[in-house]
Amino acid sequence: MRAMSDNGSLRRGRPGYDQQGILEVAVAAFNQYGYDATSMGVLADRLGLSKSAIYHHFASKDEILERALDDALSALEGVLNEADAAGGRAADRVDQVLRGAVHVLVSKLANVTLLLRVRGNTEVERRALARRRAFDKAVTALVEEAQAEGTLRSDIDASVVSRLLFGMINSIVEWYRPGGREDADKLADDVIAVALDGLRMPTANRVEELLG
Amino acid sequence: MRAMSDNGSLRRGRPGYDQQGILEVAVAAFNQYGYDATSMGVLADRLGLSKSAIYHHFASKDEILERALDDALSALEGVLNEADAAGGRAADRVDQVLRGAVHVLVSKLANVTLLLRVRGNTEVERRALARRRAFDKAVTALVEEAQAEGTLRSDIDASVVSRLLFGMINSIVEWYRPGGREDADKLADDVIAVALDGLRMPTANRVEELLG
């Protein structure tokens, strides 16, 4: 409740952590070693604190994870809600969701990375997985709409399409590293370009030559 | 060295495990809970053995992981080598590598899944990551060749292209479940279709309408 409690990520001085400051360091460690392989001891070392100091801010290791996952999930769900609220053609909403998802991935890279690696070992993890499944289901429904509309090819199953799309998008967390705001836009453009138009040169001969 | 040592996965009777039999159960558990979160105790329970019985077959938990990762990596490297040996246009070799990778993913689903989740916590894991990086690098070189050749669009960086492609392909392990041989071919077809031609209906209006 002190004044400095609200500017977590801006305060970079060593001691006197708030939840946000601890969260950032913890998530980075979780992503580097994996959640299970990251001990409270290692976490304490990274923070320059004792283990018990961490327990002053969080009730358990699990609770740290819960906070980080909720942040990522809320952002992704927000993208979906915005697209739904915007209305319009399904194809436009698909476009909006894909671009929005790329931006969330980039802006909340660490937390989303953590989310994508959750296996469902604990109640916290299982709740997160349930929210992810709901998100995936909504995206699949959107793709189905776009197929019915005639704007997306319908020779591939909608759930396969949405899984491949998000497989591509989600894989960004494996290699993308910060670097500015316009990079996220360019990345989103590239993803959309590959997803909608494919990699083949528009002028190149089609099926026969490449796949023959 | 007994006769039954060579038919591991075919022998389904409970006791009298060989390395292969233990490996399969272990990898399944590693994928379900995550490697670090899977204890030798849980593994023993699943095998219907005591912990010490496992140590008769493997020197350590790490060695079990090493075997599984090597199997997946060797298969993927084999795909690359075959494509290189086949020669021909870069575009054809890209196609061959993508299809081959999908088939390896499907045929060695469990081991590849494990490989894709390795974080680099131990020497074994770091060696596996190094082999993965070498594979990725070779694929990127292949994409560059195809771009220079004029068969793949060159407005997107080759390393981004290969990362998005393999992001899409690798994500298959998250949802694909057995189900027959032709499924793998159909899946490979779908991946190639999305990757090369994109999702947009060939007849639909292009950039202006969808992205406007």
Added chain:
DNA sequence: GTCTATATTGAGATAGAC
């Protein structure tokens, strides 16, 4: 090839002083 111990380490978490 498997078992019942057991050694040993490190984990998550708590108590209570400052």
Added chain:
DNA sequence: GTCTATCTCAATATAGAC
């Protein structure tokens, strides 16, 4: 808000019998 010290439990791994 942080510390030292400690509890408790579960982990990997080993010893040695059958």
